Amino acid sequence: MTEAYSSDAQAAAQSAPARAERAPRKAAPIVPPRNVAGSALILVIAIMTFLSCLTLGAVTLVRDTAATWQTQIAREATIQIKPAEGFDMEAALATAQRIAAGFSGVRSAAVVNREATVRLLEPWLGSGLDLDELPVPRLVIVTIDPASPPDFSALRTALSAEVPQATLDDHRTWVDRLVAMANTTVTIGISVLVLMLSATVLSVVFATRGAMAGNDHIIEVLHFVGAEARFIAGEFRRHFLFTGMKGALAGGLAATIVFIVFSWWSSRNMATPQADQATALFGNFAIGATGYLGVALVVLAVGGLTAATSHLTVVSYLGDIDARHHEG
Amino acid sequence: MIRFENVGLRYGMGPEILRDITFDLPERSFQFLSGPSGAGKTTLLRLLFLSLKPTRGLINVFGKDRARITRRELPMLRRRIGVVFQDFRLLEHMTTYENVALPLRVRGRDEASYRSDVIELLKWVGLGERMHVLPPVLSGGEKQRAAIARALIEQPEILLADEPTGNVDPPLARRLLRLFLELNRLGTAVVIATHDLGLMEQVDARRMILDGGRLEIHD
Numbered sequence: 001m002t003e004a005y006s007s008d009a010q011a012a013a014q015s016a017p018a019r020a021e022r023a024p025r026k027a028a029p030i031v032p033p034r035n036v037a038g039s040a041l042i043l044v045i046a047i048m049t050f051l052s053c054l055t056l057g058a059v060t061l062v063r064d065t066a067a068t069w070q071t072q073i074a075r076e077a078t079i080q081i082k083p084a085e086g087f088d089m090e091a092a093l094a095t096a097q098r099i100a101a102g103f104s105g106v107r108s109a110a111v112v113n114r115e116a117t118v119r120l121l122e123p124w125l126g127s128g129l130d131l132d133e134l135p136v137p138r139l140v141i142v143t144i145d146p147a148s149p150p151d152f153s154a155l156r157t158a159l160s161a162e163v164p165q166a167t168l169d170d171h172r173t174w175v176d177r178l179v180a181m182a183n184t185t186v187t188i189g190i191s192v193l194v195l196m197l198s199a200t201v202l203s204v205v206f207a208t209r210g211a212m213a214g215n216d217h218i219i220e221v222l223h224f225v226g227a228e229a230r231f232i233a234g235e236f237r238r239h240f241l242f243t244g245m246k247g248a249l250a251g252g253l254a255a256t257i258v259f260i261v262f263s264w265w266s267s268r269n270m271a272t273p274q275a276d277q278a279t280a281l282f283g284n285f286a287i288g289a290t291g292y293l294g295v296a297l298v299v300l301a302v303g304g305l306t307a308a309t310s311h312l313t314v315v316s317y318l319g320d321i322d323a324r325h326h327e328g
Numbered sequence: 329m330i331r332f333e334n335v336g337l338r339y340g341m342g343p344e345i346l347r348d349i350t351f352d353l354p355e356r357s358f359q360f361l362s363g364p365s366g367a368g369k370t371t372l373l374r375l376l377f378l379s380l381k382p383t384r385g386l387i388n389v390f391g392k393d394r395a396r397i398t399r400r401e402l403p404m405l406r407r408r409i410g411v412v413f414q415d416f417r418l419l420e421h422m423t424t425y426e427n428v429a430l431p432l433r434v435r436g437r438d439e440a441s442y443r444s445d446v447i448e449l450l451k452w453v454g455l456g457e458r459m460h461v462l463p464p465v466l467s468g469g470e471k472q473r474a475a476i477a478r479a480l481i482e483q484p485e486i487l488l489a490d491e492p493t494g495n496v497d498p499p500l501a502r503r504l505l506r507l508f509l510e511l512n513r514l515g516t517a518v519v520i521a522t523h524d525l526g527l528m529e530q531v532d533a534r535r536m537i538l539d540g541g542r543l544e545i546h547d
Contacts, residue, residue, distance in 0.1 A: 027426055027429075027433070027439060028421055028422045028423070028426055030419075030422075030430075030433075032421040217417065217419075218419055220417070221417050221419060221430070222430075222434060223379075223403075223406070224377065224379070224406060224411050224413075224417075225406070225407075225430050225431040225434055225478070226403045226404070226406040226407035226431060226434060226435075226482075227403060227434035228400075228403045228434075229399075229403075231434050231436070
């Protein structure tokens with residue numbers, strides 16, 4: 001039939017003399033690429049991604065710091081020996097040290113000597129303290145191999161058999177508290193992350209439905225030229241994947257910049273009182289490779305979620321349109 | 329090719345817009361669909377291009393019962409029907425060329441495989457010089473021809489045109505009519521919905537007149 005068209009071309013069309021055809025420009029996307037709703041959506045997705053990345057960064061930071069604290073605390077245990085009337089403190093200390101050092105999993109056991117004890121108490125009791133005048137408990141610091149800690153209950157039993165005055169503090173209470181605190185923080189962080197991703201999904205649902213309604217005429221034309229729902233959904237999905245990725249990349253980039261600026265600030269201010277305070281609390285403010293990997297994952301997740309959400313929304317919207325037409 | 333038997337249609341609980349419509353559209357036929365405004369011409373066209381389901385009666389399209397056509401089958405059937413809307417329905421962010429090529433693009437065909445066909449057709453309808461222009465720049469007549477070209481690019485078995493001469497001056501209307509007749513001569517069945525008596529008088533063709541929801545056929 002096309003040949004027939006051309007044979008009739010002159011008679012039917014009275015067209016101007018043929019010119020060398022310009023090569024057609026690259027085909028315009030079926031869904032118009034930019035409109036106001038699109039820019040707003042990019043911005044919303046960028047902000048959501050940025051906040052999600054910051055949350056993830058904070059969670060990583062807290063988790064790493066808590067882990068450091070935990071190993072530091074778990075690396076030591078303390079034997080405390082209470083004084084009593086006529087009690088040979090130095091002998092008891094030596095016995096306790098010997099018992100502790102004999103256990104496997106204990107790296108070393110050191111007695112906190114008299115001078116060190118005096119220094120330790122100086123902030124409360126002032127200088128010039130005579131230990132013999134006060135019944136002050138004495139300590140043995142036991143350094144533990146965190147990889148294979150000793151059997152604390154066996155150590156406790158052995159100690160109380162020979163030195164009834166001795167108590168062993170394995171810092172378990174502190175470790176447990178820290179673990180609980182860190183877990184709570186991580187759980188809160190992850191919940192915030194989930195909430196933020198849900199909000200992103202919902203914004204995408206609204207934006208997609210809005211865009212679909214705004215492009216109703218396009219969908220209708222596509223229907224009438226025989227486009228399958230799969231094709232239409234694919235076009236819209238591509239459009240929203242592109243939008244989502246643009247927003248997510250912008251947000252991820254902003255978060256990365258913030259991380260870099262903070263690490264730079266903390267390294268520049270190292271050894272100043274403020275930075276030391278911050279380091280004591282949060283550890284080194286450096287988001288490691290895991291943090292940046294997390295940012296990349298959040299960006300990909302947001303992009304993927306946007307595409308999946310818009311796909312589902314489009315498919316259900318097309319179903320609605322068909323139902324509406326058929327009811328008519 | 330398309331057969332209606334006692335077809336009735338109402339919107340919701342309203343009165344019947346079409347009543348007991350019975351007719352047959354044979355292959356390669358040419359007919360006008362006419363009647364006063366609001367007589368249901370557009371509704372009948374919508375039934376013909378499968379955008380509405382009848383409330384009662386039987387419609388048979390290309391040998392298939394309309395009631396049994398699933399949503400998945402619709403696109404394939406619609407590809408055999410070309411439609412020219414009264415308001416053109418061109419996509420404004422696409423050039424004339426892209427609008428006309430749209431039906432081929434939605435099939436997933438590679439542009440290189442259809443470029444020359446589209447350009448040829450655009451020349452045939454007299455838009456050879458306007459193919460890289462966006463619709464807002466086109467005149468009413470040019471939009472009309474672009475819409476017709478889009479309906480024809482797939483070489484449909486039947487072409488439905490809703491008031492195709494409603495927006496053009498008489499000389500262009502005559503030219504468009506010649507185009508439809510030429511198309512019909514090449515084997516496509518044509519239904520032109522119009523209330524332009526002048527247009528109908530130029531051709532000795534079957535007339536389907538809708539009035540008060542009923543159809544009269546003058547062969």
